[in-house]
Amino acid sequence: MKTDELITLLANDAGAVAPRVWRQRYALALGAGLIGAALLMVMMLGVRPDIADAVHLPMFWVKLAFPVALAAGALLAAVRLSRPGVAIGRVGAMLAAPVLAIWVLAALALLGAPEDRAMLIWGETWADCLVNIPMLSVPAFVAVLWVMKTLAPVQPALAGAAAGLLAGALGAIIYALHCPELAAPFIGLWYLLGMLIPAALGAVIGPRLLRW
Numbered sequence: 001m002k003t004d005e006l007i008t009l010l011a012n013d014a015g016a017v018a019p020r021v022w023r024q025r026y027a028l029a030l031g032a033g034l035i036g037a038a039l040l041m042v043m044m045l046g047v048r049p050d051i052a053d054a055v056h057l058p059m060f061w062v063k064l065a066f067p068v069a070l071a072a073g074a075l076l077a078a079v080r081l082s083r084p085g086v087a088i089g090r091v092g093a094m095l096a097a098p099v100l101a102i103w104v105l106a107a108l109a110l111l112g113a114p115e116d117r118a119m120l121i122w123g124e125t126w127a128d129c130l131v132n133i134p135m136l137s138v139p140a141f142v143a144v145l146w147v148m149k150t151l152a153p154v155q156p157a158l159a160g161a162a163a164g165l166l167a168g169a170l171g172a173i174i175y176a177l178h179c180p181e182l183a184a185p186f187i188g189l190w191y192l193l194g195m196l197i198p199a200a201l202g203a204v205i206g207p208r209l210l211r212w
Helices: 003-013 021-044 058-081 090-114 117-122 126-150 156-175 184-209
Strands: none
Touching: 003 117, 021 058, 021 126, 058 090, 058 126, 058 156, 058 184, 090 156, 090 184, 117 126, 117 184, 126 156, 156 184
16 A cells, blocks of 8 residues: 555544534633632631621632633633644733732732731731642642643643643632632732742643653
8 A cells, every 4th residue: 555545544534623622621621620629628628717708808809810810821821832833922911910910919008008017928828828729729730731731732841831820820719718818918929929839840840741
């Protein structure tokens, strides 16, 4: 059998590839990540007992909006880095915008605080962010890396970092339902660092796990 005939035979036998299949896979990964993080949070940490009162506070929603915005930018980065030939575009600006916004709020909070500014930064649970956010990110981290592995990332370090940041942001969203801290300086520092830990891990392991 000639090479051209073999190629034609294989092409004719190949099944149709579902269009936009990556959307379905990422939707499943995000769902699994959020559900897994929520289960971990309920079993190991619990929902903050005053959640019914906290939802009436503007900073509670700011604390949720910050990782939600980062998750949106990280998802776009992950999707684009999963497919060869797709430009990242303005993903960097999307990721920088929520960070700058929370830092502006943090600066205003610190400038407006007459005293005890250290409490606004350190809070009472800063170390918990560095443990619990990465822990809650594990289900999404595994799921997103699996999706990437089924696609074709050509920059595995960046793709791994995007997967880690996305997972970290999803973990932070769920952790916000447990964490009692509401100060913008605290959120802008410790939540961000908690999300960057899985991002850094993804950058390290991406070249190993996402190689073709």
